[in-house]
Amino acid sequence: MKELLRATTEHALQYLDSLQSRPVAPDAEAVANLKSLDIALPREGTAPSEVIQELDEFGRPATMAMAGPRFFGFVIGGSLPAALAANWLVSAWDQNTGLYNSTPATSYIEEIALKWLVDLLGLPSQTAGAFVSGTSVAHLTALAAARHSVLERAGWDVESDGLFGAPPVTVIIGKEAHPTLHKALGIIGLGRKRVLEVPADSQGRMQTAKIPRVSGPAIICVQAGNVNTGSFDSIGEACEIAKEIGAWVHVDGAFGLWANVAPTRAHLVAGVEQADSWATDGHKWLNVPYDSGIAFVRDANALRASMSISAEYLPHASEHRNPSD
């Protein structure tokens, strides 16, 4: 194990070093050579050092240099040294962090990190949160809490009884909402296209004044950062309208929620603290390794109601937050 992990460290360091000068994209030959790895499932074990050697020999040249400072595609950030090192250390700890009582160290560190993030992002202090795989799953998580809350107010227990026969939930969304939001709506059964689309202006901003004044259970999804233009919906205005009609406001803040951290940019998300849920991630502006989504929900009970489970063999009771809730 010692030799293996030390050798892997040197492979990793060489890789990180190479990012300063290697071509950002892999060349066609490197991609073609990947087929060397495409063998039938070996019936005998392979020495661990050989596994790492093969990944380094055939995998490495075919990577995209996303971890380096010269990759500018999409909205992708590399890792800070502290984040990568922490990732390695906790991988060695290998804590299945679902319940506080089983894994106090990592559960406690999650609690602190969430508290810091709530503070940093200027969200209401009682906001609950969850670390998930990316903003897509953060949408899913937050929207499940939203669905719970708006249907509970309508007298319907959606977790127990599902959506067949439930009071219809109106989903209001900007014309240029990100596809991951539509996907999350589809997965939780609200429908990707069963939405009221609010027209966008020339910058892709939702024309907030045109938000329909609907009655009944409703969720308004606003965008903090249009991925094509960088523009921001008027979140504060949307929240005012939501209050009028009793709707839940969910903020897609994949990259834009972080504007609130920069004094010169905070005006872009003015009023964001009035929303009910927020989705973002740590692998863009915080430069932690892939993947790291974060869902925030103002009403901790709504998050817990939509996500918590218990089982006979699980020691669930704790005065601390259980990460799996």
Next chain:
Amino acid sequence: MKELLRATTEHALQYLDSLQSRPVAPDAEAVANLKSLDIALPREGTAPSEVIQELDEFGRPATMAMAGPRFFGFVIGGSLPAALAANWLVSAWDQNTGLYNSTPATSYIEEIALKWLVDLLGLPSQTAGAFVSGTSVAHLTALAAARHSVLERAGWDVESDGLFGAPPVTVIIGKEAHPTLHKALGIIGLGRKRVLEVPADSQGRMQTAKIPRVSGPAIICVQAGNVNTGSFDSIGEACEIAKEIGAWVHVDGAFGLWANVAPTRAHLVAGVEQADSWATDGHKWLNVPYDSGIAFVRDANALRASMSISAEYLPHASEHRNPSD
């Protein structure tokens, strides 16, 4: 970076070494000392080496020794050296593996790994799959594909139009199904309790003969491995009944699907290859680091229909599988 990652490697090696002799559970003092980490969000950066030092000093003693050979709680496995080393290496690569064209190396390796797993588990060769965070999300993924398929046959596009007004889907489930399955059903809007429960025998096995012969869209969830007793539902029999009534069969194979790999145990999952979807993970029997769920779906189109998205700025077209599909 060099010094940091090398020092982290030594911290990790010391930790792994200690697993042979340290108490499995953290003592109360170590847990109490975690509060040293609970400071207000620092306004200035902390040196990376100090971050790792603090995690090692306060986090490590409060971990549960799940990574070692003397932890027997729940169904939790430690990591093999090759798996941990590979985890470190690919963390350094930091590939946002959503699309083949952006990250060919890791996308290709996923393809191979899925092919190997399908082969190893004895699933139909055309089976599609996805790596997700755990068996819970594997259930969610597979059941979303199931929902798509049974509703498509009933003439309903659930991704586009959601579940309001859709033909009702009957969910048939064993009395002792795992709570994560109920949770996944809740999230996708089918309801945690809106299920037909098939009675269990004294070992917690679904009494297959009592599966109700319903008509219309239906999903039958069977269990390969009851977490409390280790017993297996009669999967082949359930699949025969499913064929009669045109139902989709989903297998909760969190730990039990691997029985098919052992010649002396394969009889426990006889007929499993007749099912339509399977959920399992790699962090139990394959001993890869947390977390690593795997969803398998026989009909690749159903999986793609329920999960795939596109966006204007994403280069989606590829002859290869896109991991995000």
